[in-house]
Amino acid sequence: MPINVLIVDDSKLARIVAGKALARLQPSWTKAEAGSAAEAMELFGRLHFDLALIDFNMTEKDGLQLAAEFRALRPEMPIAIITANIQDEIIARAREIGATFVAKPVTADGIEGFLSGAALRLRTSRT
Amino acid sequence: MIPESVSLGELERDALTEIVNIGVSRAASSLRKMIGDHVTLSVPSIDVVSQRRAARLISEREVTELVAVRQGFSGPFSGRALLIFPETNSLELVRAVTGGELSAAEVLEIEHEALAETGNVILNSCLATMANMLKRSLSMTIPEVLRGSGATLFEIDDDMPADGLVLFLYIDFAVRKRDIRGYIAMIMDLPSLETLKSLLDEFIERVVNDDA
Numbered sequence: 093m094p095i096n097v098l099i100v101d102d103s104k105l106a107r108i109v110a111g112k113a114l115a116r117l118q119p120s121w122t123k124a125e126a127g128s129a130a131e132a133m134e135l136f137g138r139l140h141f142d143l144a145l146i147d148f149n150m151t152e153k154d155g156l157q158l159a160a161e162f163r164a165l166r167p168e169m170p171i172a173i174i175t176a177n178i179q180d181e182i183i184a185r186a187r188e189i190g191a192t193f194v195a196k197p198v199t200a201d202g203i204e205g206f207l208s209g210a211a212l213r214l215r216t217s218r219t
Numbered sequence: 220m221i222p223e224s225v226s227l228g229e230l231e232r233d234a235l236t237e238i239v240n241i242g243v244s245r246a247a248s249s250l251r252k253m254i255g256d257h258v259t260l261s262v263p264s265i266d267v268v269s270q271r272r273a274a275r276l277i278s279e280r281e282v283t284e285l286v287a288v289r290q291g292f293s294g295p296f297s298g299r300a301l302l303i304f305p306e307t308n309s310l311e312l313v314r315a316v317t318g319g320e321l322s323a324a325e326v327l328e329i330e331h332e333a334l335a336e337t338g339n340v341i342l343n344s345c346l347a348t349m350a351n352m353l354k355r356s357l358s359m360t361i362p363e364v365l366r367g368s369g370a371t372l373f374e375i376d377d378d379m380p381a382d383g384l385v386l387f388l389y390i391d392f393a394v395r396k397r398d399i400r401g402y403i404a405m406i407m408d409l410p411s412l413e414t415l416k417s418l419l420d421e422f423i424e425r426v427v428n429d430d431a
Contacts (some may be wrong), residue, residue, distance in 0.1 A: 104329060105316065109253075149339060151361050176249060176343035181356040188299035196340050197253045 095160075095214060096140060097123040100132040100158065101147035101174070106196070110145055110174065113200045117207050129153035136162065141169070143210045145194070145203075148175035148182060159191045166219065172208035174198055229418045232265060235388075238352050238422070239263040243390050243403055246345035253337065254315040261391040270373065273387040275405060278369025283307060287365045287372045288338020292346050294357035295418065296411035298385070300346055301372060302338040304401025309334065312399050331364055338362045345403065354417045357397065374407065386412050 097114060101107045107125045114123060124139065126132035129150060135141075144162060148155040159171050173186040176196040186193045192206045227235065240263060246248070247258040268276070271406045284306040291299050304312065313326050313333045321329065341364045364374055387409040393400040407415060 102341070103332055105333045105336045108317070127330060149343070149359065149361065161386055176340040177347045177359060178245075179347040179350050179356050187372075196343075197249055 093128065094143045095121045096133055098132060098141040098144040099123055099133060100126045100129065100144065100150075102127055102150045105145070105182055106147060106174075106180075112163075113198050113203050114145075114207070116200050117204055118211070120140075120218070127171065128156075129158040132158060133161070135206045136165070142214055143170040143172075145171055145172045145174055145198075146191075148195075156185050156191075158188070160189050163189050163191070170206070170213055172203070172206045181188065223402070226267065227265075227416060227419070232424055234419045234423050234426075235265060235415075236263055238349050238419075239265070239388055239390070239405075240384045241352065242348040243392075245348045246341045246403065247392060248396075249344045250337075250339050250392070253334045253340065254312075254397070255318075256289070256315070256396045259393050259395065263388055263390045265386070265388050267412070268387050270383055270385055270406075273385055273404075274370045274373035275311065276369075276387065276389070276405065277303060277398055277402065280371065281305060285369065285372060288362050289365055289372070290338065290342045290346075290362045291360040292357045295353075296357075296407055298405060298407035298411055300342045300427055301404045301406075302341050302401065303372060303404060304358065304399065306366065308399050308401065310341060311397060312337065315394070315397055316397065318353040334364050335362045338364070341403070343391060350406050353422055355418060363398055384412075386415070 099107050099110050114121060124135055126135050129152060146155040146159050155173055159173060162169060162171060171191040172194045172204060173191045174194045174196055175182060178195055183193045194203050194206055243260055247260050251258050285303055286306045286309045287301045287303040289299055290302045308331065310326060313330050316333055316337050344361060346357055346359060389402050389404040391402055
């Protein structure tokens with residue numbers, strides 16, 4: 093079964109950019125996109141995802157809150173928080189909920205560490 | 220007349236210029252990653268001026284309509300940060316950040332949100348870097364896209380007189396290869412300025428004592 097990735101960002105442009113980096117590094121993985129935390133939750137309840145890339149700065153519910161909810165449902169799932177808001181406090185909060193911090197704009201180089209780490213963890217948990 | 224409590228000393232001004240420089244350089248490197256071309260920056264201009272004068276500083280230099288992405292920030296100091304460019308540059312910037320893969324119709328369709336996201340990345344990286352250097356945290360609002368003259372972009376708050384003083388910072392940026400240019404501007408209100416002054420003093424002390 094291919095690895096399925098959930099990309100959550102209220103910006104379509106940002107989803108395109110993240111999707112491109114993902115396709116370059118892991119061409120066989122599949123993805124679904126959500127434009128808000130609510131849409132992400134809805135998809136999450138319906139489909140199976142192996143990992144999630146979540147934007148921090150979103151209206152209504154921010155990415156850290158959403159990540160914490162995902163974390164409660166799926167303690168082992170690799171989650172990356174993606175944001176240009178590189179403040180120490182945001183990085184610390186991401187770390188607290190066990191999410192990886194990835195700086196925006198997302199580049200293949202910037203996200204490679206998270207994806208290969210996640211691939212490794214998923215392989216180990218599946219065998 | 221600028222009240223003594225908010226005028227910056229020489230060292231404080233140097234420190235602020237340095238912090239803004241580092242923040243903006245980080246923002247420029249984000250923009251460079253998004254469009255793949257070199258971005259040049261001017262030295263930041265820092266002035267304590269009236270709101271009205273701040274609006275004029277930009278509009279005097281630009282005859283065409285402007286587009287701006289505006290993001291508010293609040294915390295120990297608060298204000299607004301703007302990414303501003305002539306409206307004629309707007310689609311070129313969108314084409315640049317979408318990597319030239321979209322059709323003309325798609326570029327138009329995505330324009331508004333691509334501008335918001337570009338502003339979000341650039342302003343956030345600048346503000347976050349400044350917050351980290353001052354060892355404080357700031358919260359940032361969701362970016363909004365505005366169009367209009369300098370006066371509209373620096374729209375005067377209802378609770379603040381137009382002749383109220385603000386700290387006005389701006390930097391020119393340009394992407395020569397693509398004929399894109401604009402400004403990154405920041406406006407801080409007066410009570411924020413006093414806090415900023417004390418944070419700058421702390422910063423100077425850390426740098427001078429080299430306790431890192």
